[in-house]
Amino acid sequence: MSKHVPLPKAVQVAVFHRDLWLCRWCKRPVIFAPVMKYLKRELGESGVVGPQPAYYHAHWTREGAPLLDELGAVIDHVEAVAKGGLNDLDNLATACNKCNARKSDAAQHEVMKKLKPKPIKGKYGEPQNWDGLSSLFVMLARRAPATLTDTERNWLIALTAECQ
Ligand SMILES: [Zn+2]
Numbered sequence: 001m002s003k004h005v006p007l008p009k010a011v012q013v014a015v016f017h018r019d020l021w022l023c024r025w026c027k028r029p030v031i032f033a034p035v036m037k038y039l040k041r042e043l044g045e046s047g048v049v050g051p052q053p054a055y056y057h058a059h060w061t062r063e064g065a066p067l068l069d070e071l072g073a074v075i076d077h078v079e080a081v082a083k084g085g086l087n088d089l090d091n092l093a094t095a096c097n098k099c100n101a102r103k104s105d106a107a108q109h110e111v112m113k114k115l116k117p118k119p120i121k122g123k124y125g126e127p128q129n130w131d132g133l134s135s136l137f138v139m140l141a142r143r144a145p146a147t148l149t150d151t152e153r154n155w156l157i158a159l160t161a162e163c164q
Contacts, residue, residue, distance in 0.1 A: 007087060009158035012075050013134075019094035021073065021132035025103070025112050029130045030073035030096050034155055035137035036065060042140065060097060072097040073132050134159050 021030050033056075040055040057064025060072050076095035079085030095103070103112055141148055141156045148156065 009154045013158040015092045021130045023096040024093035025099040031071045032132035032134040033068050033072045035133040038140040074100045
């Protein structure tokens with residue numbers, strides 16, 4: 001995920017969909033992070049008692065959001081921006097948060113680039129219809145449009161434009 005050049009949400013969604021919401025490097029299914037915030041809120045409003053489960057934390061901490069710490073979906077630059085990598089689709093890849101963190105180590109990055117694409121053959125085939133729970137986000141976001149932040153509204157627009 002580039003911290004220097006903000007990518008339009010529509011571009012990020014296009015990359016996630018192209019990559020079938022699977023990490024380019026480890027092939028694990030990734031999770032669209034905003035949905036976890038909504039699931040946490042739904043649960044809070046449902047009257048289920050007990051400690052708040054660790055569904056969402058703004059910084060994807062292991063303590064507060066272990067699923068996102070591992071599998072939160074981010075956009076990776078295959079060739080780093082600092083090394084002249086571009087923001088075009090060919091240089092962008094879906095990554096899980098763990099691989100993205102590993103890739104920020106320059107030496108690891110060189111190793112990982114040579115590994116791609118890492119084939120993992122599921123016994124019954126690769127998932128074709130995983131969506132990172134993004135459809136669930138669309139459903140929950142449409143339920144409470146007045147509560148959306150600007151960022152969430154932009155995600156909703158990008159995701160629903162892609163679906164059509
Ligand atoms: Zn990964």
